[in-house]
Amino acid sequence: MRRISVFGATGSIGESTFDLLMRQGGPxxxxxxxLTGGRNTRRLAxxxxxxxxEIAVTAHDDCLPDLxxxxxxxxxxxxxxxxxxxxxxxxxxxxxxSGIVGAAGLAPGFRALRHGTTLALANKESLVxxxxxxxxxxxxxxxxILPVDxxxxxIFQSLLGDDLSAVETVTITASGGAFRDWPxxxxxxxxxAEASSHPxxxxxxxxxxxxxxxxxxxxxxIETREYFGFAPDQIRVLIHPQSLVHAxxxxxxxxxxxxxxxxxxxxxxxxxxxxxxxxxLPVARLDLASIGTLTFQEPDPVRYPALELAxxxxxxxxxxxxxxxxxxxSALDAFIEGRIGFTAMAGVxxxxxxxxxxxxxxGNPVTSLDNVLDMDAEARRxxxxxxxxxxx
Amino acid sequence: MRRISVFGATGSIGESTFDLLMRQGGPxxxxxxxLTGGRNTRRLAxxxxxxxxEIAVTAHDDCLPDLxxxxxxxxxxxxxxxxxxxxxxxxxxxxxxSGIVGAAGLAPGFRALRHGTTLALANKESLVxxxxxxxxxxxxxxxxILPVDxxxxxIFQSLLGDDLSAVETVTITASGGAFRDWPxxxxxxxxxAEASSHPxxxxxxxxxxxxxxxxxxxxxxIETREYFGFAPDQIRVLIHPQSLVHAxxxxxxxxxxxxxxxxxxxxxxxxxxxxxxxxxLPVARLDLASIGTLTFQEPDPVRYPALELAxxxxxxxxxxxxxxxxxxxSALDAFIEGRIGFTAMAGVxxxxxxxxxxxxxxGNPVTSLDNVLDMDAEARRxxxxxxxxxxx
Numbered sequence: 001m002r003r004i005s006v007f008g009a010t011g012s013i014g015e016s017t018f019d020l021l022m023r024q025g026g027p028x029x030x031x032x033x034x035l036t037g038g039r040n041t042r043r044l045a046x047x048x049x050x051x052x053x054e055i056a057v058t059a060h061d062d063c064l065p066d067l068x069x070x071x072x073x074x075x076x077x078x079x080x081x082x083x084x085x086x087x088x089x090x091x092x093x094x095x096x097x098s099g100i101v102g103a104a105g106l107a108p109g110f111r112a113l114r115h116g117t118t119l120a121l122a123n124k125e126s127l128v129x130x131x132x133x134x135x136x137x138x139x140x141x142x143x144x145i146l147p148v149d150x151x152x153x154x155i156f157q158s159l160l161g162d163d164l165s166a167v168e169t170v171t172i173t174a175s176g177g178a179f180r181d182w183p184x185x186x187x188x189x190x191x192x193a194e195a196s197s198h199p200x201x202x203x204x205x206x207x208x209x210x211x212x213x214x215x216x217x218x219x220x221x222i223e224t225r226e227y228f229g230f231a232p233d234q235i236r237v238l239i240h241p242q243s244l245v246h247a248x249x250x251x252x253x254x255x256x257x258x259x260x261x262x263x264x265x266x267x268x269x270x271x272x273x274x275x276x277x278x279x280x281l282p283v284a285r286l287d288l289a290s291i292g293t294l295t296f297q298e299p300d301p302v303r304y305p306a307l308e309l310a311x312x313x314x315x316x317x318x319x320x321x322x323x324x325x326x327x328x329x330s331a332l333d334a335f336i337e338g339r340i341g342f343t344a345m346a347g348v349x350x351x352x353x354x355x356x357x358x359x360x361x362x363g364n365p366v367t368s369l370d371n372v373l374d375m376d377a378e379a380r381r382x383x384x385x386x387x388x389x390x391x392x
Numbered sequence: 393m394r395r396i397s398v399f400g401a402t403g404s405i406g407e408s409t410f411d412l413l414m415r416q417g418g419p420x421x422x423x424x425x426x427l428t429g430g431r432n433t434r435r436l437a438x439x440x441x442x443x444x445x446e447i448a449v450t451a452h453d454d455c456l457p458d459l460x461x462x463x464x465x466x467x468x469x470x471x472x473x474x475x476x477x478x479x480x481x482x483x484x485x486x487x488x489x490s491g492i493v494g495a496a497g498l499a500p501g502f503r504a505l506r507h508g509t510t511l512a513l514a515n516k517e518s519l520v521x522x523x524x525x526x527x528x529x530x531x532x533x534x535x536x537i538l539p540v541d542x543x544x545x546x547i548f549q550s551l552l553g554d555d556l557s558a559v560e561t562v563t564i565t566a567s568g569g570a571f572r573d574w575p576x577x578x579x580x581x582x583x584x585a586e587a588s589s590h591p592x593x594x595x596x597x598x599x600x601x602x603x604x605x606x607x608x609x610x611x612x613x614i615e616t617r618e619y620f621g622f623a624p625d626q627i628r629v630l631i632h633p634q635s636l637v638h639a640x641x642x643x644x645x646x647x648x649x650x651x652x653x654x655x656x657x658x659x660x661x662x663x664x665x666x667x668x669x670x671x672x673l674p675v676a677r678l679d680l681a682s683i684g685t686l687t688f689q690e691p692d693p694v695r696y697p698a699l700e701l702a703x704x705x706x707x708x709x710x711x712x713x714x715x716x717x718x719x720x721x722s723a724l725d726a727f728i729e730g731r732i733g734f735t736a737m738a739g740v741x742x743x744x745x746x747x748x749x750x751x752x753x754x755g756n757p758v759t760s761l762d763n764v765l766d767m768d769a770e771a772r773r774x775x776x777x778x779x780x781x782x783x784x
Contacts, residue, residue: 163670238681248680252671252673253662253663253670253672254673254675254677255659255670256678258651259650260647260648260649261646270645274645276553278555278558278643278645279644281645281646283646285560288563288630288640289689293685293687294686294688296685297681
């Protein structure tokens with residue numbers, strides 16, 4: 001019986017993973033090692049009961065009493081805190097979902113690789129901030145990383161049966177977000193509420209705003225570079241408002257393979273869960289005749305400056321991914337809190353990268369997760385400083 | 393050095409094959425065994441010289457003197473006639489292009505399989521009229537058949553790395569042909585000239601008219617059934633006027649893999665020539681942003697009755713493919729000669745199938761190529777009889 005763990009079990013990715021695990025037999029098909037979550041201990045306990053997990057872990061020490069109470073009498077172990085997350089990742093499992101959002105997701109994923117596990121990677125920060133380190137760690141331990149994002153899963157599937165060396169370019173698609181068709185001059189005045197509505201995907205607020213600014217696509221471009229090893233100029237972004245073609249790979253023979261499907265994260269989660277098999281998944285089938293039309297257009301670099309920043313990060317590598325991500329998070333915080341306007345975000349990130357690259361070492365290789373965390377803190381300080389100056 | 397032969401070397405498929413062979417090194421990269429052609433002996437001789445073939449064969453006895461003269465002093469053998477084509481197929485080669493159009497292409501392809509060759513199959517009649525026999529012959533001798541048609545190559549590529557058992561449906565696309573947007577009531581009066589203009593592909597007159605009537609797509613549907621072994625209700629046709637998405641495979645996980653590219657037969661020929669590698673091909677890259685829009689719609693069964701006839705053939709199998717193909721050829725002859733109208737073709741084919749299935753054995757397995765040739769002649773007789781009755 002396959003041993004599985006889910007990190008970030010009560011988030012959006014985690015819930016979809018749980019749903020698929022239960023549909024595919026739940027505790028009679030999988031031996032669940034660890035489930036981890038945040039403050040929603042009640043839901044975490046429900047999942048742990050349903051999957052008969054060995055251990056349930058909350059990231060927050062103060063949530064431990066609630067989790068314990070919810071699982072009392074079940075025989076399921078409980079634990080809390082960052083150390084407990086690492087300890088849970090140290091429990092050998094055959095397949096682990098890395099679904100924790102943010103920098104907190106890095107350490108457990110890295111630790112799990114030591115056991116040669118298959119890591120289904122939904123945490124974006126891992127590849128963006130520490131891609132070379134992560135890939136090297138996986139290679140060292142014979143672990144496999146499977147991408148859990150529609151775009152990267154689509155590239156992965158388009159490459160099946162072909163050599164990476166036969167790839168000419170890869171194209172990942174972007175809906176264009178909430179402001180795709182807005183007049184440029186209105187963007188500076190866009191509100192948080194306006195930026196928080198996505199045309200196709202139901203997601204959290206932060207990632208939806210990152211779709212409107214295309215910072216989310218910028219992160220995916222960097223992940224594509226790090227996971228597959230393509231050169232920056234091999235990676236393209238195409239606006240595709242319907243979000244039905246997720247990615248396309250153009251081979252040197254001129255043929256283009258693509259993955260299509262309804263916008264539903266369970267495609268990518270289910271593919272990673274069952275790889276290399278495909279099993280029936282409870283997702284709607286794409287009916288192109290009823291859709292009728294698919295459209296594509298080049299992204300406007302003025303509307304979406306995040307893409308050029310991604311290119312710079314791909315060229316610099318090293319600590320640039322961590323700096324980019326942290327500056328983006330700071331700018332996003334500031335936009336949500338009303339401290340800066342929508343179009344100011346990209347400027348803050350660009351200026352942060354400029355200031356950090358004036359110091360030494362932005363392009364030096366990341367050699368430990370501490371490097372990443374240090375740069376994360378440093379970039380946030382720099383970004384906040386820039387925004388404080390601008391307000392004056 | 394790989395030994396190759398090209399059957400139908402001076403036709404459209406053959407010329408593209410020759411072009412790719414020459415670009416990929418010509419006689420310094422391939423040992424050319426046999427090249428065969430029809431009446432264009434001058435061109436056949438040019439190709440044979442350029443590739444330093446062992447033998448050049450014309451299908452027509454009366455063309456032999458010309459071929460001999462054109463190759464005198466080169467040391468290249470010459471031969472003519474159906475028997476010589478078989479003899480040429482008996483010369484062992486590692487890769488053979490089966491590019492002869494029509495029933496004449498069946499026997500050489502079958503014979504080549506005996507030598508465990510890789511057969512690049514462009515001849516449509518082979519799978520339509522004798523699919524099970526052909527696939528069994530390939531399996532018996534450990535030979536491999538690679539499809540050379542945009543749609544089937546697209547399906548083949550979409551299946552890379554996956555099991556056939558994971559396939560839910562396959563969709564092959566159709567441009568809709570010259571009359572896609574005509575009012576239905578005008579179809580009966582469509583002229584040969586009007587039916588001979590294809591929106592996207594530059595092809596011969598017969599196949600272009602078969603695109604307008606969708607008899608060509610009907611043949612491809614039957615080929616898909618026979619080559620891949622899908623059930624009839626797994627195979628769908630979608631109108632896609634731009635002819636850029638060639639086929640799509642929907643897997644049981646709801647994901648859809650597709651192959652896209654500019655309409656250029658060298659995609660499929662080059663893929664089959666270099667499989668399992670992909671090499672650089674001199675085809676234009678597909679630029680979706682400049683294309684802008686891809687559209688899809690269900691084919692109207694009233695406009696395209698050939699698709700329902702294909703379904704019947706797939707269900708009946710046995711000799712039905714040969715009967716269908718022959719009746720279609722007769723009806724097409726009659727349309728081109730002005731004996732019947734455009735919309736009468738499907739009725740002639742349907743009526744031929746009905747009359748033949750009233751006799752015994754239409755669904756009996758084809759056990760030899762003679763079966764195919766007998767049914768071909770019989771169906772043409774029946775079809776001509778139907779058309780003669782209608783004229784009275």
